Amino acid sequence: MDKDILRKLEERLGPLHARQRLGIEADHEAQVFGQGLTFFHLENLYLAPAIIRNALKLTGLYWRARRNAERIIVRRNDVKFAALPSVFDRYIILHISDLHVDMNEVAMRNLIQLVGSLQYDLCVLTGDYRGKTFGPFEAAIEGVAKLRAHLKQPIYGVLGNHDTIQMVPAMEAMGIRMLLNECEVIARGDQRIFLAGIDDAHFFRVDNIEKAASQIPDGEFSILLSHTPEVYRQAAHANFNLMLSGHTHGGQICLPGSIPIKLEAMLPRRMGAGAWQYQNMSGYTSVGAGSSVVPVRLNCPPEITLHCLRRG
Template identity: 60%
Template sequence: MTDRDLQGLIERIGADHVARRLAVETEHEAQLFGQGTLLFNVENWQLAPWIVEGALKAAGLYGRARRNADRVELRQNTVTSANLPASFDGFTILQLSDLHADISQGAMQHLTGFVGDIACDICVLTGDYRGKTFGPFDTSLALMTELCTRLKPPLYGILGNHDSIRMTPALEAMGVRMLFNESETIARGNDVIHLAGIDDAHFYRADDIPKAAATIPRDAFSVLLAHTPESYRAAARAGFDLMLSGHTHGGQLCLPGGIAIKLEARLPRRMGAGAWRFERLAGYTATGAGTSLAPVRLNCPAEITLHTLRRSE
């Protein structure tokens, strides 16, 4: 892929944004220390998958963890808001996050087998389509193409910390409207809600929530797609009603009861998986359909999530 392939994106979001993200990809995408919100980026440590798999094998848990990783659950989440227009009561959003398609092929196969049967009003993809944080992405895009043919449009997406901005033209060719600190209006009759999406805030630090919210009326119902929930304070300040995220995998390897051993994010643990609230902002952190580092899961099922919006009085 050449920079010419990004020309349409440059014209839409600006040469500055594209150039800054490409610069991080060129100079820092495999960096272990000092880039992004964490001091040490374990996802960039090449020994990490070997250590994870070795520890599970030593504990006799590897077979179970591998089987768990290949199963994806459909979870239901209801979001209530007095700010929701009446005509959007019952509106559904299907969220897919953290597919890591090339290293999660068992999960992708399972997901592709049933996702086309799920009825929804819109589908959103909250980032991390590639397994590693750097390197080739052709296999991931091929698997994403097959998945997207099964999903019910319209489709909206954002990039995660594992994704290259060079993946964008291919994702948009699949019918995914990728959002880079932008927003879209969704209409039902005479009513509208707003959907915004930000670029990765965890590693690339390319997010701009005020820009994403700039064209959204302050009193309108609005949803923010943010790969990591670490941006929750800024989302609340900007007046968003709902924030849909992933990134944490819910810990992926958890103690009984779903207690994460480690969350690769700077945020309260209660926001590491599932539904949460901060001030007037409702949030949901998906555990993800795929896996990071290695295709293994313990006490933390893979998921896609169907969110139903309900108007409260």
């Protein structure tokens, strides 16, 4: 453990929170079985990449799937809210998720070219910056820094199940405000909305929606960033208006019609990709800009999303 990173984390989070979070990682980060919302974690299985590659090669789909993973598209999601403050009407949020930047260099180069021409008011990153779930993270930080140079401020992020808390000091040093069960005020003139973010809820189970939501006054418009959408019930009952997530990759390898063969998440399939609604909360699950385990995609193109908030 780098002593400088530990010092910065203790300053940022407090000694108890920092050491507790690091200890949870050390205990569980490479587990295949028995931790988090799902019992089995495919991405931690040593043979998983070879199995997937060989299966795709046998079907003749491997190289097509590789090319698909490099072709990132821009989606637009218009969403209306009666409670949205008037000055935030047509407010645009650029949502980028599941970069896994060290998995596919070509995809990340294409992403950098793509974001430079986009117009938006706020950028949010919903986790999984690293390819693996454990081990070195320097390549992921380097890749995020290259992308960050082409993004407009303000930028907020949360951690995913592939990320270590040790990445936070470097991420914040490059101008990405990481929300670790915290909330920030986004102001326009005399009106405001609240942006909250939680730590990983899927694998390390270090999320605390109650803490993040406790900073939001009753009746105020609020958005929750969570790497996984699996905590949608808790988010809705905490009165968030909008929840932005990723994690699922939309299945990544899908049947025609974008039907996922398997979703690495415990939630209804209708919430596995794109826009959805639960009670009074709107949600969006990004299929991600990167790829997990193997840099391949079938019938599920990688994406970034422009969310346009509308009043009405």
